[in-house]
Amino acid sequence: MDFTLSEERKMLQETVGKFFNSNYKNIDKRSENVNLPEGYSKEFWKESSDLGVISALVSPKFGGLGGSGEDISIIFELVGKSLCVEPFLSSAVLSSTVLSSISNPRNDLITDIIEGNLLISFAHCEMNNRYEDHYIETNAHLKNDEWNINGTKSFVMNGDDASKIIVSARINGDVNDRDGIGLFLVDNDQTLKRPYNTIDGYRSTELTFENSKGELLAKDENALKCIIKANSAGALALSAEALGIMQICFDLTLDYLKTRKQFGKSIGAFQSIQHRMVDMMLEIEQVKSAVMLASSTFETDDLTRDKNISAAKNLVGRVGKLIAEETIQLHGGIAMTWEYSAAHYAKRLIMIDHLMGDSDYHRDRFKLLSNF
Amino acid sequence: MVIKMNFEYSEKDENFRKEVKDWLDETLPKSLSEKVKKYQRLTKEDYEIFMNNLTAKGWLAWHWPKEYGGTGWNAIEKHIFEEEIIKASAPRIVPFGVNMLGPVLIEFGTEEQKNYYLPRILSNEDWWAQGYSEPGAGSDLASLKTTAVDKGDHYLVNGQKTWTTLGHHADKIFCLVKTDLNAKPQLGISFLLIDMDTPGVEVKPIITLDGEHEVNEVWFTNVKVPKKNIVGKENEGWTYAKYLLTFERTGIAGVPYSKSALNHLKMISKRSLKNGKPLIEDPIFSSEIAELEIDLLAMEIFNLRTVSAAAEGKAPGMESSLLKIKGTLVRQKTTELLRKALGPQALPYLPEQFDEGWNEMPVGPSYAGPIAKQYFNMRKISIYGGSNEIQKNIVAKASFGL
Numbered sequence: 001m002d003f004t005l006s007e008e009r010k011m012l013q014e015t016v017g018k019f020f021n022s023n024y025k026n027i028d029k030r031s032e033n034v035n036l037p038e039g040y041s042k043e044f045w046k047e048s049s050d051l052g053v054i055s056a057l058v059s060p061k062f063g064g065l066g067g068s069g070e071d072i073s074i075i076f077e078l079v080g081k082s083l084c085v086e087p088f089l090s091s092a093v094l095s096s097t098v099l100s101s102i103s104n105p106r107n108d109l110i111t112d113i114i115e116g117n118l119l120i121s122f123a124h125c126e127m128n129n130r131y132e133d134h135y136i137e138t139n140a141h142l143k144n145d146e147w148n149i150n151g152t153k154s155f156v157m158n159g160d161d162a163s164k165i166i167v168s169a170r171i172n173g174d175v176n177d178r179d180g181i182g183l184f185l186v187d188n189d190q191t192l193k194r195p196y197n198t199i200d201g202y203r204s205t206e207l208t209f210e211n212s213k214g215e216l217l218a219k220d221e222n223a224l225k226c227i228i229k230a231n232s233a234g235a236l237a238l239s240a241e242a243l244g245i246m247q248i249c250f251d252l253t254l255d256y257l258k259t260r261k262q263f264g265k266s267i268g269a270f271q272s273i274q275h276r277m278v279d280m281m282l283e284i285e286q287v288k289s290a291v292m293l294a295s296s297t298f299e300t301d302d303l304t305r306d307k308n309i310s311a312a313k314n315l316v317g318r319v320g321k322l323i324a325e326e327t328i329q330l331h332g333g334i335a336m337t338w339e340y341s342a343a344h345y346a347k348r349l350i351m352i353d354h355l356m357g358d359s360d361y362h363r364d365r366f367k368l369l370s371n372f
Numbered sequence: 373m374v375i376k377m378n379f380e381y382s383e384k385d386e387n388f389r390k391e392v393k394d395w396l397d398e399t400l401p402k403s404l405s406e407k408v409k410k411y412q413r414l415t416k417e418d419y420e421i422f423m424n425n426l427t428a429k430g431w432l433a434w435h436w437p438k439e440y441g442g443t444g445w446n447a448i449e450k451h452i453f454e455e456e457i458i459k460a461s462a463p464r465i466v467p468f469g470v471n472m473l474g475p476v477l478i479e480f481g482t483e484e485q486k487n488y489y490l491p492r493i494l495s496n497e498d499w500w501a502q503g504y505s506e507p508g509a510g511s512d513l514a515s516l517k518t519t520a521v522d523k524g525d526h527y528l529v530n531g532q533k534t535w536t537t538l539g540h541h542a543d544k545i546f547c548l549v550k551t552d553l554n555a556k557p558q559l560g561i562s563f564l565l566i567d568m569d570t571p572g573v574e575v576k577p578i579i580t581l582d583g584e585h586e587v588n589e590v591w592f593t594n595v596k597v598p599k600k601n602i603v604g605k606e607n608e609g610w611t612y613a614k615y616l617l618t619f620e621r622t623g624i625a626g627v628p629y630s631k632s633a634l635n636h637l638k639m640i641s642k643r644s645l646k647n648g649k650p651l652i653e654d655p656i657f658s659s660e661i662a663e664l665e666i667d668l669l670a671m672e673i674f675n676l677r678t679v680s681a682a683a684e685g686k687a688p689g690m691e692s693s694l695l696k697i698k699g700t701l702v703r704q705k706t707t708e709l710l711r712k713a714l715g716p717q718a719l720p721y722l723p724e725q726f727d728e729g730w731n732e733m734p735v736g737p738s739y740a741g742p743i744a745k746q747y748f749n750m751r752k753i754s755i756y757g758g759s760n761e762i763q764k765n766i767v768a769k770a771s772f773g774l
Contacts, residue, residue, distance in 0.1 A: 127736055128645045130715045135648060154736070155716045176648045196735055199582075199721035199744045206735060262512035272761070321708070328751045332510055332759065333535055336580050336752050343581035347748060354711075354718050360656065 024082035039203025049116030069298025073240035080244025090157035094122035121162035123153035131357040140169035159205030160195035184214030200351040310362040317359025405461040411742035447682035458628035469500035480604040503533040503547030514557035520549040539588035563609035625699030633706035693763040
């Protein structure tokens with residue numbers, strides 16, 4: 001057994017870590033990026049591409065230099081530590097996973113994503129489909145040999161700035177059927193956009209399709225498989241991101257416990273407080289372990305992949321709540337302020353449980369995949 | 373009438389409840405209760421409309437004895453009153469003047485202070501703020517550093533207060549200040565009334581994690597305060613401060629808030645879909661709601677037991693602390709389940725929707741907008757008013773003999 005990273009991955013971790021730190025120096029710098037018209041820094045995105053960060057998220061089979069579960073985890077743990085808001089998840093993970101998993105992979109588009117020239121968002125969520133892979137109201141029908149898409153997609157990350165959209169739509173059957181689903185590529189000038197920021201500082205969009213013309217990428221079994229894989233890859237990335245955030249929360253809290261003095265001593269001197277820090281520490285080790293397992297089985301069979309990712313994401317949801325709430329409570333009032341970074345880490349940590357399946361969703365999926 | 377073991381209110385109490393409810397129906401502007409329901413930002417005037425109505429009715433000073441213009445209500449009546457104003461979605465009664473300073477002045481103030489300040493509180497002429505916490509004195513309040521130096525006819529005040537709720541609206545602030553620098557922490561503290569207009573007083577906003585401005589820092593630089601503005605005796609302010617904190621803890625369990633949040637949760641769980649079916653049909657989620665309801669049910673009785681004992685003249689002791697701890701945890705749990713019930717609908721955050729008159733289409737259902745924000749905002753309730761950790765210390769120290 002060997003639980004250490006390879007030399008190459010250690011280097012990747014170090015280089016990317018330094019790069020993120022140099023750009024995301026503090027919470028004010030992040031707010032600047034959040035407040036840019038696109039909700040993120042295009043400059044930083046381009047630099048990420050030049051440095052090979054996007055490439056590290058894509059397999060060599062499709063023109064990248066990484067793309068394994070471990071690569072995704074390394075990058076996203078760092079995304080979490082810096083709270084960076086660039087479209088790593090939407091374009092580099094979700095869309096490139098779909099484009100590489102369809103029967104005829106679209107290396108041309110993936111290359112454009114890697115090079116930082118093209119942003120593609122994955123529009124699967126709807127107002128009523130919660131976290132489901134197959135519950136789809138948006139529909140697609142053929143008319144004069146053209147696919148027409150109609151419906152509204154919600155919570156589309158970076159859906160305002162993306163030039164293309166991969167959209168899931170129902171070709172036939174009932175909203176809740178697992179068959180009859182298609183994936184389409186749509187030029188984003190064909191959608192009505194309602195962009196907004198999420199409470200944790202990310203850009204999201206409601207996209208309305210009205211007879212928008214789409215190119216069919218996948219249908220039926222292949223389409224559903226792609227959606228599931230994209231959502232699983234997203235859940236893995238978010239789990240690793242959460243792990244990075246938890247580590248920062250822990251460090252900030254420990255540091256504060258050492259410096260904050262009340263009743264003539266540092267508040268960390270109180271045993272009841274120390275015990276809570278120990279609880280946090282051990283739960284973070286649990287999350288780290290679950291993320292490692294999920295990363296290592298990302299390229300195995302779908303069942304093992306999804307079961308381990310669900311285990312990680314469920315744990316992340318539960319432990320994330322503990323860490324976010326304890327970070328605020330142990331700091332006291334200071335962590336309730338906008339000015340202090342801990343509040344922003346806590347907000348993102350909580351809201352990660354509202355993306356790509358919450359702890360309940362992944363507990364249920366774990367049960368299903370384990371034949372309970 | 374005291375609550376009997378049949379757990380029911382007396383007819384007199386029920387009549388009183390109806391009187392409060394009818395009065396609220398009649399006088400509380402719908403536009404105002406709508407704002408409260410939608411968690412929209414309240415202006416100074418919004419608070420004042422409701423408080424002026426209470427003044428006109430003679431109900432503003434609901435904790436004061438009759439001879440000072442109060443209601444003279446017993447604990448059960450106070451409880452009913454509080455429950456009804458929360459149910460009606462009225463703005464909260466800004467507590468600093470009427471619920472905090474008022475009782476202190478009645479107990480410890482000079483005749484001159486009572487004659488001057490109490491009528492001004494009753495008429496909402498003065499908006500008071502509370503100057504207790506400091507950057508270095510939170511849980512350990514007695515370690516406060518703001519000083520007031522005796523300069524003959526006045527004190528010279530220097531220092532900084534923080535977490536001053538609605539201090540940006542305040543005309544006056546009551547402060548704990550250090551008058552004897554050499555005394556042990558709790559001994560050299562005095563209770564001082566300061567005009568916010570005095571040169572050297574500066575209010576700076578603190579923006580909280582939800583992007584809102586409710587609390588402030590208040591800075592004092594060489595602020596001259598007349599000697600007559602001290603309450604009680606010099607260096608004995610800690611006694612008055614503690615007396616005041618017992619008033620801050622009334623209704624601390626927040627039962628009516630949690631009850632209304634629970635109803636809201638059930639409504640949203642019926643409308644939110646999971647796999648095309650109402651979320652409330654999901655056995656695990658509905659079990660979580662049920663357990664929350666059970667906690668709340670028990671806590672309501674716990675609260676009523678304390679209220680009932682108080683009505684018989686038994687001052688609540690550690691019960692206040694226990695209720696504060698459980699009350700905040702239950703209330704926070706309601707905000708957590710509300711957030712979970714929404715799923716991804718909790719993500720969008722449109723700050724402008726909390727402005728008066730906003731009438732654009734929300735993203736998603738109209739009830740979704742404030743939910744995540746409320747969850748984060750409510751993290752404060754287990755921190756302020758004596759953190760839950762401090763409450764546990766109080767209980768352990770007072771009851772175990774360890």
